[in-house]
Amino acid sequence: MYSQHHHWSPSEKKTARRAFDAALALALGKIIAEFKSKAAAVSTPDAMWDIEDYLRQQRKYIDETFDYRYSQLLVVFARLIFDGLLQPEQLAGLAEDKLQIVRGYLDFANRD
Amino acid sequence: MYSQHHHWSPSEKKTARRAFDAALALALGKIIAEFKSKAAAVSTPDAMWDIEDYLRQQRKYIDETFDYRYSQLLVVFARLIFDGLLQPEQLAGLAEDKLQIVRGYLDFANRD
Numbered sequence A, B: 001m002y003s004q005h006h007h008w009s010p011s012e013k014k015t016a017r018r019a020f021d022a023a024l025a026l027a028l029g030k031i032i033a034e035f036k037s038k039a040a041a042v043s044t045p046d047a048m049w050d051i052e053d054y055l056r057q058q059r060k061y062i063d064e065t066f067d068y069r070y071s072q073l074l075v076v077f078a079r080l081i082f083d084g085l086l087q088p089e090q091l092a093g094l095a096e097d098k099l100q101i102v103r104g105y106l107d108f109a110n111r112d
Helices: A010-041 A045-065 A073-082 A096-111 B010-041 B045-065 B073-082 B096-111
Strands: none
Touching: A010 A045, A010 A073, A010 B010, A010 B045, A045 A073, A045 B010, A045 B045, A073 A096, B010 B045, B010 B073, B045 B073, B073 B096
């Protein structure tokens, strides 16, 4: 929770928004591609109903992960890097203290 | 509810089961074909999430419609005929009183 009270400069907000939107577009593009491939392979009712579950999970992932509140943004970025949807370089332009917090989350996640 | 207490002979049960299974296979086949066509046409996230809703509705339709309890079967058959999933001739072999009840439901539905 120690990321809640950071100040975000206009240029940091711009960087953050660009990184966030790019990761969201990448995530959605991956899901659409995977969905279409799964759908094309469907040949039984059970396989089709599995896709309903798959879509529900993916929608939940998107809704829960892509939270653009500034109080959440650093943990969101760490999660996106962890999930392969964001490259650390896309955060270049954020203040060093913010980047350190993101790296802290990542170190913690990678410890598991 | 006046269909609850009919006696079903072994040969009627066989006819009923065959008609029911054929209608279920037809319904599922239609849904799979429509699903694959919709999925192939998806190009946006919103269109993809719409398919989750579509699958949920179709699963609900299947679960609610295909009720093989003998107490429900005559109204089920009427519904399947009404929905174009069963031809009246597929019920040939059921006793005339049962067929009359099915026709009664259909007359009622077609009045709407």
